[in-house]
Amino acid sequence: MRAAVLHEIGQDKLEVLDDVEAVGFGPGKVRIRVRATGLCHSDVSAMSGVLPQPAPFIPGHEGAGEILDIGDGVAGLTPGQRVLLCWLPACGTCPACKRGQTQLCLAGFMNAGTPNFKRPGGDVFGFAGTGTFTEEVVVDAGCAVPIPDDVPYDIAALIGCGVTTGLGAAINTAKVEAGSSVAVIGCGGVGISAIQGAKLQGAAQIIAVDPVESRREAALRFGATEAIAPDALADAKQRITAGEGFDYVFEVVGKSATARTAYDTTRRGGTLCIVGAGALDDHLQLNMFELFFDEKRILPSMYGGGDVLTSYERTIALWRAGRVDLESLITHRVPLAGINEALEQMRTGTALRTCIEI
Ligand SMILES: [Zn+2]
Ligand SMILES: [Zn+2]
Numbered sequence: 544m545r546a547a548v549l550h551e552i553g554q555d556k557l558e559v560l561d562d563v564e565a566v567g568f569g570p571g572k573v574r575i576r577v578r579a580t581g582l583c584h585s586d587v588s589a590m591s592g593v594l595p596q597p598a599p600f601i602p603g604h605e606g607a608g609e610i611l612d613i614g615d616g617v618a619g620l621t622p623g624q625r626v627l628l629c630w631l632p633a634c635g636t637c638p639a640c641k642r643g644q645t646q647l648c649l650a651g652f653m654n655a656g657t658p659n660f661k662r663p664g665g666d667v668f669g670f671a672g673t674g675t676f677t678e679e680v681v682v683d684a685g686c687a688v689p690i691p692d693d694v695p696y697d698i699a700a701l702i703g704c705g706v707t708t709g710l711g712a713a714i715n716t717a718k719v720e721a722g723s724s725v726a727v728i729g730c731g732g733v734g735i736s737a738i739q740g741a742k743l744q745g746a747a748q749i750i751a752v753d754p755v756e757s758r759r760e761a762a763l764r765f766g767a768t769e770a771i772a773p774d775a776l777a778d779a780k781q782r783i784t785a786g787e788g789f790d791y792v793f794e795v796v797g798k799s800a801t802a803r804t805a806y807d808t809t810r811r812g813g814t815l816c817i818v819g820a821g822a823l824d825d826h827l828q829l830n831m832f833e834l835f836f837d838e839k840r841i842l843p844s845m846y847g848g849g850d851v852l853t854s855y856e857r858t859i860a861l862w863r864a865g866r867v868d869l870e871s872l873i874t875h876r877v878p879l880a881g882i883n884e885a886l887e888q889m890r891t892g893t894a895l896r897t898c899i900e901i
Pocket of ligand 1 (some may be wrong): 637652
């Protein structure tokens with residue numbers, strides 16, 4: 544079957560090959576025919592080595608499709624069923640799951656060292672235990688989450704990562720209060736979703752911060768009250784909050800430099816929500832005096848910071864009611880053969896989300 548493979552960490556292009564096989568099918572597993580997958584920034588970060596990932600590997604972790612086959616012992620799923628792929632399946636029995644923090648379940652990472660694919664040349668890994676830039680993938684049954692008939696594959700794919708992450712950061716983690724002031728630094732698919740979440744929560748001001756003009760324009764369409772380039776942020780803080788800082792600042796880039804800016808842009812006693820996925824060797828520096836004296840709450844948000852399945856259901860309900868716009872997040876569409884075009888659109892910031900139709 545066809546799949547897009549990264550041969551070595553650090554390469555910036557994928558090779559679409561037709562000699563790949565999805566492996567590992569058996570008890571507790573399902574085989575899925577992928578129909579749509581989004582390109583998330585984490586895929587690019589894994590390719591460049593910012594996020595740890597063994598190679599060669601197939602990127603993609605935000606996908607949807609239909610079940611082809613179920614292994615022994617799989618309950619509640621049937622062949623032909625439409626599902627989205629959850630890259631962080633909850634085991635249901637670990638301490639994190641028992642507390643209701645299924646986004647912190649590590650069960651999905653236990654398979655991280657096991658290849659999901661093979662080629663005549665050898666083993667191939669799947670990113671984050673999935674790997675959706677492919678026609679078929681074999682995953683744990685917990686990764687296959689049934690979707691209602693009215694949710695198209697492209698929308699379901701987005702719910703599988705970016706939208707859940709951004710909306711959840713505003714709703715579950717930061718719990719943005721009505722009437723508050725919000726700044727969102729980094730306005731790709733996840734940042735835009737955080738903006739939509741802040742709007743749902745009733746924020747009075749939502750300032751979108753991004754160096755790319757087309758993203759700033761998009762942010763305004765999705766509910767930002769103002770959109771500025773990063774060099775105008777200090778000015779905006781002065782003008783909008785009388786220098787005090789914003790009630791909530793979302794860092795959706797994943798770099799210590801932007802996190803530091805976000806910290807400085809948060810008001811004393813306000814909330815800095817870290818959403819971006821950054822590198823192991825990129826350290827954020829804070830001094831112990833400011834940490835104590837300014838009482839800023841630093842709240843990291845992983846995969847929406849709440850129970851993942853509950854987050855999916857909420858997103859679908861909001862989308863169905865017309866309260867969140869997911870269709871407009873998909874600014875570009877390409878077939879699997881156009882995957883490198885999609886990567887370019889991600890790197891130049893021209894796409895909010897590129898949907899790869901397989
Ligand atoms: Zn668990
Ligand atoms: Zn993602």
